[in-house]
Every structure is written in C-alpha cells, then in structure tokens.
Amino acid sequence: MCQVIDEPLQLPHMFPHEFADLLNARGRRLIDSPQRFDVFHKRGETPVIVLSDLIDDATAKRCIQTLDQAFYPLLRRMHTPIPREAITGMKKNYSDTLRKTVRVKTATLNSRKSQALDAGRSTGLSQMMESQSFLRFAECIVGAPLNDAHWGRQVICYERGDYSGPHNDHHPESPVARNGFVDLHIMFSNDAVQSQWLVYEERGFLSQSHEVGTTSGIAVYRLPFWHYTTPLVARPGREKDARRWLLLGSFDFDPPLKKLQY
Template identity: 40%
Template sequence: MRQFPAEFADLLTARGARLLAGRDAAAGALADPRCRFLALFGLIDRRQAAAAATLLDRLLLPHLRPMARPIPPETIWEETRNYAEHLPKAMRQQTAHLDNRRSAGFRAAEAAGLIAMLRSDSYRAFAGALAGAPLKRKYGLQALAYNAGDYAGPHTDHHPEEPDAARGYFDMHVSFATPGLRDQYLVYARAGHLTEMVDVAKSGMVTAYRLPLWHYTTPLRAKPGFEASARRWVLLGTFLYADPADGQGRRRPA
C-alpha cells in the first residue's frame, strides 16, 4: 500500500460491507441504551490492516507529538481525608490532530491519502451504521500511537462544558497494529463496575463508544525483542449526535 484508498469501504471485508449497508447484527447496536461499547474484529481486511500500519509508521510517525500526563503527586500528598482521592486522566501516547490543516501531521496524513479516506462518505456512513442514530456531518479526527508501555488511565471522556457534547456523543476507533505487539486491553464499566475487558491488540479492530463511559487502556506490551517497533495505531473519529431540528429524524440515544 503506497496510499490509503479514497474510500474507507475499500478496506472492508464482506462482513464490513454488510455492516456498512446496515445488514450486520452489530449495525445499530449502540442505539440500545444498554450497550455503550462495541469491539469488532473481521470488518477490515487483514492484509490491508497490516499495510496500513506500515504506511502510518513510515509517513505519519515522524510527525507525532508526545502526549504525556503523569499522575500529579498532590493527588496523594495533599489529600486530607482517607479514601478521598480523585484521579485525573493520566496517559502516555503520541498523537496528531488531523483537523489542523497547518500542522505537519495533517500534511503528512493528507499526502498519504489518510485525510481523504477519513472524510469519505463511506467512513461517515460506517460510523452512522454502528451508532444507529443520525450523526452531524462535521466530526473531529485524531491519530494516536501507543508504543511499549503507553496507556490511558481511567476516564470518562465527558465534556459537560461543551453544550453539543454534554449529553453524550459517539466515538469510532480503527486500530492498526505492528507485528511486534503482544497485547493491550481496554477495560470498561458495566453496572457501575470496571468489570469488562477486551483485547484491542488485533490489527484491523474497530471499537465504538457511546460516551461518556468509564474506561481505561492498559499499558501496551511488546513481544520480546520488539520493544522499539511494537505499536498500535488508533484512528479516532468523534461525532456529535444530530438533533431532530437538523432534519435527520431520530433523537440521540439516552
């Protein structure tokens, strides 16, 4: 693969194409209030997924910036009551925001055909098929790279200060992994407890979230001898639910 295809649909397997058309069991699953997270494998062609990871390593990796936020020491030493701790979102990864046209990351992604693919009609339609609800046409894009030891601590991705997102929104993540990746897990809450765990180290995996949701990503572990090259790429699309006033019919899920 020298460039990403112009349409996201060109990465899909037969099952992925059925989901895009709304004919798969996972289509619309996140419209059910009882379902807030999906992890799906087998929607993206394995060879395409491997080639995508190689292309991202070659063209986008040099333009990522570190995003590291350690646990502040005052969360312990300024605590005055037993069990009154509050943990802010801690993380370590690399990122490129793909909405900033002036950034080097955007230009590299555009040259690789990534921006066109992530702005394609089939990409947005695929997200809508998973969400099971109308989504606004404008959405945000970001690329993340998890290297050995990188993680994201417990957080909700709740944005109460942003009116359009305060009542919830939808995220779709597409993962591409290099061969040196051993494992990485996403843990999320069900019925108020962090009891659910999914292996997200499979290349070509699609995960979808109805946010806010308590979740975290465990430190990436590399296979022995592959600590420098083990990597999981995550392409994020962040979508707002369309309001009935937008003329797109149904209300956002609760």
C-alpha cells in the same frame, strides 16, 4: 554546480479515499445492509462494540507501513502523568481523586496548518477519514444520524507501556456533546505487540474487557462512560518495535441528544 531543491516528501496514496474500500466484504456489508447492535439501544448495556475481521491482514499491514513512514516522525508526545499532589496534597483518608492520566503519541488532522495534515493528504488518510462512508459506518453501527458537517480526526500511537488511565470522556460544557457523542476507532497493531486491553464499565464496575492489540480492529463507542486501556505489552525482545495505531473519528449526534445517555 549542483542545485539543491527542497522538494516535499512524496508518499504513496496508501489509504483509499473512501473508508468503505479499506474494509473487506464483511465490513462493507455492515454499511450496505446495516444490522441492529443491541448495546446501543438497550438500557443497562454499555454502548461500545469491538469488531474484528473487517479489514484484511494484508491491508492492515500496508496501513501500518504508511503510518510508520509518514506519521511516526510527526507525532507529539501526549504525557499526563499522575500529579504528585494527588498524594502529597491529600488531607483525608480515602479521598483519592485521579484525573485522566495518559501516555501516548498523537497527531491531529483538524488543524489546517499541521504537518500531519500534509502527510494525511499525501497518503490519502485525511480523505479517508473525511469520507462519507467513514461517517456512514459510524451511523450504521450506532443506528442514529450523526452530524455530517464536521467531525474530529486524530491519529494516536501506543508503544510499549503506553496507556490511557480511567476516564469517561464526558463533555458537560459542550452544547452538542453534553448528552453523548460517538467515537470510531480504527485500530492496527504490528506483530511486535503482544496485547493491550480496553477495560470498561458495566453496571457500575470496571469489569468488562476486550483485547485490542490485534492486527486490526474497529471499535465504536457512544460516550460518556468510564473506560481505560492497559499498558501495551510487547512480545519479548520486540519492545522497541511494538506500536498500536489508532485512527480516531469523533462525531456529534444530529440532532444532539436531548437527555444524557448514561
């Protein structure tokens, strides 16, 4: 008689345990000899930067394959639609208000019991997003020390039409983040993605934009400020395949900022 043994799915360690090893020579140079990025230091600038060409395409494709195999089945829908009442409950002309609306899929790596964390361990993704060079990279870009004791980690996946509506990521109730915090986005799009734009405010207008639907990219934000992403556009005929993956680290400043940086 044959016995069926429930063995955990074995996945290859596709992510390096140190984030620096995901980067090419140009990317590693940003850690080894940090340069100053004015947007994080000059008044009036929006503190965000989108960097490309720091991860080789072959590496990005391997990461996408691993994320597809190990994480896609574990993602949960994060759908916050426009509430009907935003129109039906409106009593005054021009009093429109819209909270953050969003349609993505996501898995958090923060909860110890989550299945995503198991997948994170067996693929090396968790180790990479906990590594010192992951923290160090964010510190080098913003040019300030960040809390090395703990940071948030999440995996997000955008498919055709998925987007995040305008929001600012301000956390006025958080004693450590109320004056600002840092998001680090490691981004991978497969070849079925045609485009997706990050739009953000510049001196009071949502007038700046940046293509983020590239094979790989790294964005660093010092939040809060207003921003959104446009609906992901797939290449014609590839609508079902299009995916943009986003590995998100959220860091607090150490010490926390004294005044709101906005």
